[in-house]
Amino acid sequence: MGVHRRVRTAFTTVVAVAIVAVLLFPLYWMVNASFQPPAGLLETPPRWLPLDGTLEGYREALDGQGRALLNSVVIAAGTVALTLLLAVPAAYALSRFRVRGAGVVLFALLLVQMVPGIVMANSLYAVMNQTGLLNTHLALVLADSTVAVPFAVLILRAFMVTIPKELGEAAMVDGAGAARVLWSVILPVSRNAMITAALFAFLFAWADFLFAISLNTDDAVMPVTVGIYRFIGAHTADWNSVMATGVIASIPAAVLLVAAQRYVAAGVTGGALKD
Amino acid sequence: MLLRVGFLAPLVIYLAVFFGYPLLANLSMALREYTAASFYTGEAPFVGAANYAAVLADPVFGTALGNTALFTAGSLVFQFAIGLALAVFFQRNFPLNGLLRSLLLVPWLLPLVVSGTVWRWIFDQEYGVLNQTLLGLGVIDQGLPWLSSTSMALASVTVANIWVGIPFNMVILYGGLQSIPAHLYEAAALDGAGPWQRFRHVTWPLLRPVSAVVLMLGLVYTLKQFDVIMVLTQGGPANATQTLTTWAHALSFGELDFGLGAAVGNLLIVIALGFALLYLRGLRAQPGAPVAGRRG
Numbered sequence: 001m002g003v004h005r006r007v008r009t010a011f012t013t014v015v016a017v018a019i020v021a022v023l024l025f026p027l028y029w030m031v032n033a034s035f036q037p038p039a040g041l042l043e044t045p046p047r048w049l050p051l052d053g054t055l056e057g058y059r060e061a062l063d064g065q066g067r068a069l070l071n072s073v074v075i076a077a078g079t080v081a082l083t084l085l086l087a088v089p090a091a092y093a094l095s096r097f098r099v100r101g102a103g104v105v106l107f108a109l110l111l112v113q114m115v116p117g118i119v120m121a122n123s124l125y126a127v128m129n130q131t132g133l134l135n136t137h138l139a140l141v142l143a144d145s146t147v148a149v150p151f152a153v154l155i156l157r158a159f160m161v162t163i164p165k166e167l168g169e170a171a172m173v174d175g176a177g178a179a180r181v182l183w184s185v186i187l188p189v190s191r192n193a194m195i196t197a198a199l200f201a202f203l204f205a206w207a208d209f210l211f212a213i214s215l216n217t218d219d220a221v222m223p224v225t226v227g228i229y230r231f232i233g234a235h236t237a238d239w240n241s242v243m244a245t246g247v248i249a250s251i252p253a254a255v256l257l258v259a260a261q262r263y264v265a266a267g268v269t270g271g272a273l274k275d
Numbered sequence: 276m277l278l279r280v281g282f283l284a285p286l287v288i289y290l291a292v293f294f295g296y297p298l299l300a301n302l303s304m305a306l307r308e309y310t311a312a313s314f315y316t317g318e319a320p321f322v323g324a325a326n327y328a329a330v331l332a333d334p335v336f337g338t339a340l341g342n343t344a345l346f347t348a349g350s351l352v353f354q355f356a357i358g359l360a361l362a363v364f365f366q367r368n369f370p371l372n373g374l375l376r377s378l379l380l381v382p383w384l385l386p387l388v389v390s391g392t393v394w395r396w397i398f399d400q401e402y403g404v405l406n407q408t409l410l411g412l413g414v415i416d417q418g419l420p421w422l423s424s425t426s427m428a429l430a431s432v433t434v435a436n437i438w439v440g441i442p443f444n445m446v447i448l449y450g451g452l453q454s455i456p457a458h459l460y461e462a463a464a465l466d467g468a469g470p471w472q473r474f475r476h477v478t479w480p481l482l483r484p485v486s487a488v489v490l491m492l493g494l495v496y497t498l499k500q501f502d503v504i505m506v507l508t509q510g511g512p513a514n515a516t517q518t519l520t521t522w523a524h525a526l527s528f529g530e531l532d533f534g535l536g537a538a539v540g541n542l543l544i545v546i547a548l549g550f551a552l553l554y555l556r557g558l559r560a561q562p563g564a565p566v567a568g569r570r571g
Contacts, residue, residue, distance in 0.1 A: 090286035
């Protein structure tokens with residue numbers, strides 16, 4: 001590659017870094033505020049760097065929101081479990097068998113993703129109230145799974161149809177039943193698709209706010225999204241601990257991006273899994 | 276055979292219980308006087324179309340409908356335009372391209388409540404970095420009420436939502452661009468087409484199916500948007516940022532009139548369904564299209 005060309009691509013990188021810096025500035029601003037002492041946030045001009053930083057905001061966040069963070073973990077983990085339990089066998093059936101009504105099910109899965117969450121919240125409130133499930137983790141697991149299940153079935157099915165039929169048939173000839181084929185042939189091959197589905201189920205549930213604020217009247221099972229919302233309402237001036245809570249609530253997303261980047265990319269583009 | 280049906284049955288039952296029943300219940304609630312008392316007494320008298328009539332006669336309805344349209348259109352136009360510009364830019368070959376592209380995904384993965392909270396701090400009238408910077412540059416003489424003025428709040432909320440949606444648009448459009456065969460660009464270049472002409476006559480027409488899907492998905496998600504608005508303004512001031520979604524929530528969970536909330540929710544479904552049918556038509560025209568995006 002010539003010197004001229006190398007200079008040009010280096011310049012393009014500089015432009016790209018500038019674009020990313022502008023678009024990610026709000027995130028930097030959250031991290032910066034989370035480390036500033038409360039008084040430092042009320043200065044003009046603003047403190048651009050967290051020099052003389054403090055961890056006080058994080059201490060307060062963990063004190064005040066520890067319970068909410070734990071609730072979020074429980075709800076998200078429960079949603080992942082329920083989602084995989086429902087989606088894996090269904091995706092298997094939809095990808096391997098000729099089931100009557102399969103087309104209707106697929107169409108329904110696409111269509112239900114269009115239903116506004118507020119409609120679901122409205123009627124689920126009545127359902128949870130009648131069944132005595134209001135203010136329980138289970139209510140939020142069930143509600144959050146309505147977002148995750150259709151997505152997971154579609155993404156898992158899109159992967160499973162690409163698995164060669166011969167793979168399962170060989171095992172069938174050896175006398176294995178459908179359940180056995182799913183467990184010992186399909187599942188190991190579908191690991192990546194399952195990780196993608198699980199990651200997104202976790203993120204959907206972790207980020208849920210609408211169901212959490214609608215199906216909870218009690219602080220006992222409040223997840224961190226509602227915690228932050230109440231926190232801003234109650235302490236509008238206490239931005240340093242609000243932002244520290246925001247940073248903590250972003251950790252799962254950050255971890256997922258670093259640890260599972262290729263799965264995330266696969267999830268964004270839907271069923272377009274390559275490996 | 277029975278066993279095979281057994282794999283699908285749990286999902287079908289689940290869909291019936293958690294989508295079928297709630298949707299029917301919502302239709303029924305909208306026809307009843309369904310209030311907080313209904314939960315204790317178990318009685319919700321049938322009132323026919325009275326809830327719909329009340330909602331349509333409410334002056335907030337027109338406001339919420341207009342806000343929903345402006346918020347959605349504004350979000351879509353800018354998310355798409357900026358997403359497309361970024362996707363085209365990242366088509367180039369340069370060091371760190373992959374890393375920078377995945378960094379741009381971060382805002383998309385954050386809980387919307389967190390993104391909303393950050394923007395609320397940025398927009399803060401007294402100490403927000405936006406006003407501080409504009410004041411420092413001498414652009415304005417005093418801090419602007421980004422979120423507390425009825426004339427500015429909707430635009431501010433839309434800006435925050437545009438920021439949230441850029442990564443999704445960029446990633447899908449980038450994928451679409453990657454699937455355009457390089458030889459078409461080479462042929463166009465041989466014919467003497469400049470960069471703009473290549474975009475206009477190669478990229479744009481070939482990207483159309485993907486663009487249609489991105490816009491329809493974005494539209495359906497933006498119609499449902501709740502978190503960002505709630506955190507930034509809660510639909511205020513004076514309904515300036517009230518959309519059909521936030522209004523439905525306020526009616527049900529604020530005024531505890533679930534019948535009215537259900538009626539607004541059902542109107543929202545009718546609107547979303549209209550666009551969903553468009554989306555499905557677009558999907559059929561584009562077999563390789565993404566199956567799903569997400570919230571937001």
